[in-house]
Each structure stands twice: as C-alpha cells, then as structure tokens.
Amino acid sequence: MKPSDKKILIIGAGVIGSIYAVNLSNAGYSVTMLARSRRLTELEEKGLTFYNNKTQSLDRTHVEIINKLYDNDIYDYVFVTVRYEQIEDTLLGIKNNCSLNVVTMVNNPFGYDKWGEIVGKEKIIPAFPGAGGKIENGVLYYKLTSRIIQPTTFGELSGEKSTRITELYKILKSAGFPVSICNNMDSWQKSHLAMVIPMANAIYFDGGNNYSTAKNLQAIRNMSLSLKENFNFLKSVGVIITPTKLSIFRVCPTCFLSFLLKFIYKTKFAETLISNHANNAKYEMELLSNDFEELAKEKCISLKYLYPRVHEFT
Structure with a gap:
C-alpha cells in the first residue's frame, strides 16, 4: 500500500484534526480538511502551520482545504474530530456521503446506536486520539502520547479485527x-470518561490551570474521590474497565492517589494533554459530565463527587 493511494478526509480543523492532518500528510497520504469559520480563513491564508518539535522551528504541510463535502466525494477514511456537542450535527451533514469508513474520534458515554442510525452502523469506527496541544496565532503546537499512556485507540463495534481495522492500524x-486496537470501544470510552471528567472538573474547581490545581489540595482530593467513585460505579454495573490499568483509580488509596495526581499536575504533560483541552472545551466537558451522571442515574446510582463543592469535604 502506497500512502498516496489512500485519500483521507478530516472533519474538524481544531487541535486534534490538525494533529492528524499534519502527521498523515507528512507520511505521504492525500489529506483533505473540512474547515469552517475563522479556522477556514486561517488555513486558506497560512496553510496548515505547525511547530516541528524535531527541528524546533515552524513548518508547514500540504493539505487540501474545503468548506463543503458533496455526496459523491469518496474518501478511504473520514476522521470526525469535532467536539461532543457537535458530533450529531456533523454526522447529519455527511449522512448521504458515499465514503464507507467514518472514524469518530469523539468522547461517547452512551454507545453508538444513535450515530449508527444517522450514517449507518456499518460505517462507524469508534476511536479516540492519543494527542493534545493548542493552536496559537494559527500555529499548531502538539504532542503525541506514548503507547503506555494513551495511544490512538479504535476498533469495530463488533470487536472483530477486520480488514479495515488492520489497514487503519498500518496507516496510523x-x-x-x-x-492500539480495542475489542470493546464502548467500555473503553466509558472508562476514559470516568477518568477525564474528574481531571477537568478539578481544574474548574480550582479556577486556574494544571499548575495552580496542583497546589490546591482540596481540588486534588476532590479529583481523587471522584475518580474512585466513577470507576467503582462502572465496575458495579458490569462495565469492563478498559484498559485494565485504569483500575488503579479504583483500588489505589485516596492519599496515595492524591499524591500521584499532585505530581502529574505539576508537569508540562498535564498542561498539554489535560489543562489545554479542559480550559478550551468547558461546554463539552459540562455536557459529558451531565451525560455521565445520567448514565449512572439510569442504573439508580448517585455520583456524589461528580460536581464537588468545598463544603462537602470540610
């Protein structure tokens, strides 16, 4: 397979979409980005500009920029890299497109039935990115996460290792x-949300960023308690915690977990992969928190620490 033989469309030109566009384009794939509004103008004027960590200088990669997708525009893979509140409208906008593989790189607490009803369940490849960063003055700054921390993860709804999943693995x-290929993306995404919601809420509780949150002992403790509660909830309703290493949040003593989180939040890693997104996607995280709470209520479980307040812990 020659990279140039594969056509890839990325819907959503924010941080995540731009990261995947840069790396895929630099690897030789034919990449098109569907962009809107200010980011569309920015890309048309400046191109996809990024900070090259290897050369420590600004660089630019070639991608085609479009603002409309036609039904007969065929791509081998369509990556949807929008926010949670945008996903359904985005899928409605491409439901008649004839491309067969739609890679949804979006948080999801409720499963994929509704998305499948819109574009066809057979098209959906649930996925989640392993990267983070920011866009400043039209320049993308980013970092990929290691395989140990959080690789780009995806899989079939059925859990099978299909031909297209193997091909997508090779492409990425x-x-x-x-x-990483996962045979239970529904459990993976629920587990991921159980982790990231408390991590974002701790920053909102503090009112600053990861560095100030690291100094806020109440915010760190709130986060630890919420993490333990969320993962205990998932286990109690039969969700397989995926990957299994995330079980550490359930079994780790609160005092040690708080110590570990305090250390992590002092790092550039936390700034790039936690704080930047949390502070740029507050509405998305609020919706995800609400829906995760709704998921628990459906199982008659109340999550006491999902929205912690200082008086609850004093």
Whole structure:
C-alpha cells in the first residue's frame, strides 16, 4: 500500500484534526480538511502551520482545504474530530456521503446506536486520539502520547479485527502515531470518561490551570474521590474497565492517589494533554459530565463527587 493511494478526509480543523492532518500528510497520504469559520480563513491564508518539535522551528504541510463535502466525494477514511456537542450535527451533514469508513474520534458515554442510525452502523469506527496541544496565532503546537499512556485507540463495534481495522492500524502507525486496537470501544470510552471528567472538573474547581490545581489540595482530593467513585460505579454495573490499568483509580488509596495526581499536575504533560483541552472545551466537558451522571442515574446510582463543592469535604 502506497500512502498516496489512500485519500483521507478530516472533519474538524481544531487541535486534534490538525494533529492528524499534519502527521498523515507528512507520511505521504492525500489529506483533505473540512474547515469552517475563522479556522477556514486561517488555513486558506497560512496553510496548515505547525511547530516541528524535531527541528524546533515552524513548518508547514500540504493539505487540501474545503468548506463543503458533496455526496459523491469518496474518501478511504473520514476522521470526525469535532467536539461532543457537535458530533450529531456533523454526522447529519455527511449522512448521504458515499465514503464507507467514518472514524469518530469523539468522547461517547452512551454507545453508538444513535450515530449508527444517522450514517449507518456499518460505517462507524469508534476511536479516540492519543494527542493534545493548542493552536496559537494559527500555529499548531502538539504532542503525541506514548503507547503506555494513551495511544490512538479504535476498533469495530463488533470487536472483530477486520480488514479495515488492520489497514487503519498500518496507516496510523506509518504516520508516527502510537496505536492500539480495542475489542470493546464502548467500555473503553466509558472508562476514559470516568477518568477525564474528574481531571477537568478539578481544574474548574480550582479556577486556574494544571499548575495552580496542583497546589490546591482540596481540588486534588476532590479529583481523587471522584475518580474512585466513577470507576467503582462502572465496575458495579458490569462495565469492563478498559484498559485494565485504569483500575488503579479504583483500588489505589485516596492519599496515595492524591499524591500521584499532585505530581502529574505539576508537569508540562498535564498542561498539554489535560489543562489545554479542559480550559478550551468547558461546554463539552459540562455536557459529558451531565451525560455521565445520567448514565449512572439510569442504573439508580448517585455520583456524589461528580460536581464537588468545598463544603462537602470540610
């Protein structure tokens, strides 16, 4: 397979979409980005500009920029990299497109039935990115996460290792992404939300960023308690915690977990992969928190620490 033989469309030109566009384009794939509004103008004027961590200088990669997708525009893979509140409208906008593989790189607490009803369940490849960063003055600054921390993860709804999943694995790996195939993406995404919601809420509780949160002992303790509660909830309703290493949040003593989180929040890693997104996607995280709470209520479980307040812990 020659990279140039594969056509890839990325819907959503924010941080995540731009990261995947840069690496895939630099690996030789034919990449098109569907962009809107200010980001569309920015890309048309400046191109996809990024900070090259290897050369420590600004660089630019070639991608085609479009603002409309036609039904007969065929791509081998369509990556949807929008926010949670945008996903259904985005899928409605492409439901008649004839491309067969739609990679949804979006948080999801409720499963994929509704998305499948819109574009066809057979098209959906649930996925989640392993990267983070920011866009400043039209320049993308980013970092990929290691395979140990969080690789780009995806899989079939059925859990089978299909031909297209194997091909997608090779494509992403050849573009430099740490990758992992998961046979239960529904459990993976629920587990991921159980983790990231408290991590974002701790920053909102503090009112600052990861560095100030690291100094806020109440915010750190709130986060630890919420993490333990969320993962205990998932286990109690039969959700397989995926990957299994996330079980550490359930079994780890609160005092040690708080110590570990305090250390992590002092790092550039936390700034790039936690704080930047949390502070730029507050509405998305609020919706996800609400829906995760709704998921618990459906099982008659109340999550006491999902929205912690200081008086609850004093």
